Amino acid sequence: MKKYCVIGDPILHSLSPELHHNIYSILGIDASYQKVEVSRNKLKPFMNSNSFDGMNITIPHKKSVVSFLDGLDKDAKSIGVVNCVMDNYGYNTDWVGFLKAMDLNDVILKNKHCLILGSGGAAIAIAYALISAKVGSINIESRNKNQSKFILDWIKSYFPRNKLSNAPDIIINCTPLGMFPNFNQVPIEMSVISKDTVLIDTIYNPIETQWLLFGKKLGAKVVGGMDMFIAQGVLSAEIWFGIDIFNRLELDIIKQEIKEIIC
Template sequence: MKKWFAVIGDPIAHSKSPFMHNAWFEEMEIDAAYIPIHVKSENLEEAVSALKLLGASGFNVTVPHKEAIIPFLDDLDSMAEKMGAVNTVVRQADGTLKGYNTDGAGFVHSLEEAVGKHREKKVLLIGAGGASRGIAFALKEYGYQEVDIANRTVIKAQAIIEELGGGASLSLDEAKQRLDEYGIIIQATSLGLSTGESKLPLSLEKLQKETIVADIVYNPLMTPFLIEAEKRGAKIVTGLGMFVHQGAIAFQYWLGQYPNTENMMQKLIEQLK
């Protein structure tokens, strides 16, 4: 029987996940399909039940559902449980749904692929949502020792810092004033998304040249944050690598094979341009 997969979120029309996974299915001659499903927060529980009932083999979860979906799943991978966020769901042999988080590993893989390993550098993570949590825990797991988090609501940043067991929680204004302390700055909010607000999360006035600046948004490829950082002499890392690698890890969870990420990066760059 043909397998089918999905991505759920709000908004969802901008997502390139269907293009990516369907291209991999075709390339690898797998009889499967992948569709986008627009799910509002108030309908999340019903949507998960429907996906389970209708036999989805697995699905991805994007904003704003990465944390909210957890109570509606049957089981969690240890890393997803630790992160408190899920972006990949696998239908297991007994029909139950198990949640994983591939965001963090996908981000670190793409960061180091783009600029090499700089685990000695001090990191500033902007944002304290589901993606940010995943990245924070993965950074620590991969050996990045100094990770601070800035967020509009400082208490949310503080909660993650406490779980990490080290680092500082900052307001956006405090982070703006201390920007020159950081060797790696990661924009991990949805600001800059083609369907949302295009403003910057904070001023880059104190950004130092040669700082590594990454954004998790991949559509558009060059976000306002990255454009401004590049003007100020930063080394920029787009969100495309994270997107492709987190998708590839999810693909492996579903089907036991790791797809060709290099070819996919090129295909998506052509699309996004």
């Protein structure tokens, strides 16, 4: 039996095992998947001694894990962030997962002015996705000003015509604010949200965070993190097993089963 896992700290909130066991069951794959809490100071010994056939990486290790890998694929190398590992080789499925989620929810990205909240690994991956989708502009808002500047400079190197806009069409939350169990936290002042703004969250637990619920009341289009979560997981499984999985799954059924676990 092949063994897979997701590592992070904290990791209690993760529903990756439920997602992957669902995929394995549908496809008849003999494999297991578990979540493993790995603190920052334990990452190196874990990576040097782990016996898993593949793993997903989540907060706070998506950038720091890179130094313990033998190599990265082209996109992960460009992004500098990894969320999927096999044979000590790093990949990033977050950026493609984001684009697939936008397609599923009929969100048009081309020429739109986008604001990313946060400056971690997910923010960089989504910025990469936005560049590939030919958006109008990308801005970053984060409490970590140095990291925000780093990402903006990185964006400029791939997207020289990026001109920051103070009137975003799309706001994307890449912070953990509002994630289980801190449901009441919000990533941005509600006063900047209007019914014409598209609000996107990378958080999938809860299904809709407080700021998404507020936006929905205003009449704004909102997209929770569930579709991106499922998409990046399926894409990781495609890397591990070397087969096309997306077209063999009923994504709505998987989504509903995970929603039932959360609710």
